[in-house]
Structures are given as structure tokens and as C-alpha cells.
Amino acid sequence: xxxxxxxxxxxxxxxxxxxxxxxxxxxxxxxxxxxxxxxxxxxxxxxxxxxxxxxxxxxxxxxxxxxxxxxxxxxxxxxxxxxxxxxxxxxxxxxxxxxxxxxxxxxxxxxxxxxxx
Amino acid sequence: xxxxxxxxxxxxxxxxxxxxxxxxxxxxxxxxxxxxxxxxxxxxxxxxxxxxxxxxxxxxxxxxxxxxxxxxxxxxxxxxxxxxxxxxxxxxxxxxxxxxxxxxxxxxxxxxxxxxxxxxxxxxxxxxxxxxxxxxxxxxxxxxxxxxxxxxxxxxxxxxxxxxxxxxxxxxxxxxxxxxxxxxxxxxxxxxxxxxxxxxxxxxxxxxxxxxxxxxxxxxxxxxxxxxxxxxxxxxxxxxxxxxxxxxxxxxxxxxxxxxxxxxxxxx
Numbered sequence: 546x547x548x549x550x551x552x553x554x555x556x557x558x559x560x561x562x563x564x565x566x567x568x569x570x571x572x573x574x575x576x577x578x579x580x581x582x583x584x585x586x587x588x589x590x591x592x593x594x595x596x597x598x599x600x601x602x603x604x605x606x607x608x609x610x611x612x613x614x615x616x617x618x619x620x621x622x623x624x625x626x627x628x629x630x631x632x633x634x635x636x637x638x639x640x641x642x643x644x645x646x647x648x649x650x651x652x653x654x655x656x657x658x659x660x661x662x
Numbered sequence: 663x664x665x666x667x668x669x670x671x672x673x674x675x676x677x678x679x680x681x682x683x684x685x686x687x688x689x690x691x692x693x694x695x696x697x698x699x700x701x702x703x704x705x706x707x708x709x710x711x712x713x714x715x716x717x718x719x720x721x722x723x724x725x726x727x728x729x730x731x732x733x734x735x736x737x738x739x740x741x742x743x744x745x746x747x748x749x750x751x752x753x754x755x756x757x758x759x760x761x762x763x764x765x766x767x768x769x770x771x772x773x774x775x776x777x778x779x780x781x782x783x784x785x786x787x788x789x790x791x792x793x794x795x796x797x798x799x800x801x802x803x804x805x806x807x808x809x810x811x812x813x814x815x816x817x818x819x820x821x822x823x824x825x826x827x828x829x830x831x832x833x834x835x836x837x838x839x840x841x842x843x844x845x846x847x848x849x850x851x852x853x854x855x856x857x858x859x860x861x862x863x864x865x866x867x868x869x870x871x872x873x874x875x876x877x878x879x880x881x882x883x884x885x886x887x888x889x890x891x892x893x894x895x896x897x898x899x900x901x902x903x904x905x906x907x908x909x910x911x912x913x914x915x916x917x918x919x920x921x922x923x924x925x926x927x928x929x930x
Binding site: 549550578579582586593595596597599600602603604606607621622644 | 664682689691692696699700703704707710727728729730733734803
């Protein structure tokens, strides 16, 4: 994948989906930052570098979509947990709807049906 | 969770986090210190299960999974001037050299005459260094930074290296024709409207050029690497074939010129 156009396209695609996945991990419960990375590292198509997840978490926090709190840990220093804010929950719902309609739309688009590349 | 580092491992982590923080500071959408703290915690969590003190290899394995600083931080969030400063400060080395090359060239233009010459030489050396450490092929943006000085110097080398025999021989013939006592001066060929003078100078210069270029062509065919290295990156695909055709063309033109001159001489 040496073509700069393709590299840029994949980066942009991956970036948006990864933000969606991070919010999805936090959908049902608060999660320790390190555990978010551990859960997402299995998606090796999306998470090429684990380090990219922390700037995403910071950006989501600055956007007010997630909030953090510290919780004592028996294993050492207090851990930082991430949880969705009410705005984050609304946003995740919207993103889920957009994602569904986009994937269905792409699957049904002319030239896409029954043509796995 | 206390991690004990070897000296080299500690330095490696410190440098990595510094590089990430530098890049993050240029990004307005994230809190640089927060991300660096998260990354430090992540690194320590990954290393805590290993035998202590952890080695540089242990640290490298974790950092490889985290990704290089330039991959961790999306450059799309940065303004162009921040990207430029960042590349100057933290590389990659080839980009730093490329920016320096153009900077030195521009600085040289604003200085006195000697400054221009020094600026061109320094910029040329920096461009060659950027080529040496860079990945191939160079992205178009980098070419704009390193090519100006390369083009200036290569053009000078090519101009002098290719044309000096024609200039030298043509000049000598011109001087000889102009000398009052010489046989050529007395020849009726040069009493006309000057066409004969031009033809003899062009023919003599062309002959010198054709001989010299034939020598260069043979050398270039025998040692193509020499040409490729000398004019890198413009001669990377040099084989000498095209130059061979040019040499043949010069020979043909020269022979025609000499033939016309001889005919003109005979007729006068």
C-alpha cells in the first residue's frame, strides 16, 4: 500500500470507524483506558498502532462525548476510567444509524452487489 | 505496578514520549499531556508482567505495538507551519535536511555575492544528504525543497563539462582568424560577409564537441553508476542510449558543417 492516495484514503476511513468503535466499547459500561486498547487491539484491520486510540479518547473527551474519573486499583496507582456522557450516548446512537444506512447503502449500490473484490 | 527500567530502556521511553508530546502539542484537538500520561501508563502496564529491570528490547516491543510517534498523531490536525517546524525539530531526518537545504539557499540569495555561492554549495550538500537518507521515491513536496539547488549545480556541471571543448576550440579558431599574420586571416574565405568565419568556428567547435561527447558517451556506457551517482536523482535510469543518439546527431551536423566549409573554401 505505497500509493499516497490509497494510504490517505485508508487512514481517513480507519479514523472515522475507529472513533465509532471506541464509543461502542463504552456503550454499556465505564472502561479503563488500557482495557479499551486491549479490547480494540483484536481489530487488527482497524488498529494498526495501538497508540492512536489515546489521542482519540482525548479528542472525544474534549468534545464532551466521554468523561473520565479515577478509581483506586489494588494493583497500583488509581486508574482512569472512561464513560459516555449523555451527549456521547446521543452521538453514538446517531453514528450507529448513519453507519447502518451507509453500509446498507454501499452494499446495495450499483456495481457493489455480488462483486466481492 | 512499579516498573524498573535499564538505562537504555528508560532513555528509549523518554525519547518516545517526548516525540509524541511534541507532535501532540501541534494538534489543537487533543490534550498533549493527557495522552502522554495515558501512553506512559499503557507502557508500564505492558511491562509490569516482565522480569525486572526491563530491557530496551522489551520496551521496543511495546512501542512497536503503539506505533511510531508520527503514526500516533494525525498530521491532518496541524497547520502547515507547525508541520514544518516539527519536521525541522524532530525529523524524519530527510525532511529536516530538505527544509534546511531550501532555507540555506534562500538565505544565500539575501547575502552578498560570496554568500550566494556558499549558500548554493551548502544547500547542494544538504540536498544530497537528504537524498541519501530519504526513502525512494521522494514525495513531490520534498522535491520542491531539495531540487532547486540540485538543478543549479547540475546545470553548471553539465554546461561546463559538456561544452568546454566547443568553447575552447571555437575561441582559439576565432582568435587565429582574427590574427592579421595568420594564414586563415589571409584566406579569401574570410573576406566575405563573415559566413565562412562562422562556419569554420562552428565546424571546429562542433568537431571538438563531437569527439569529447563520444569520449563521455563511452565512459558513461562503461561506468553508468558514475553518471547515476553524479546526477542523482535525475540520472537514476541512465543507460547512455539517448546520449548516444545525441552524439551521433552532433557528429552528423559537424560533418555537414565541415563539408559546407570545405566546399565554400574550394569555390573561393
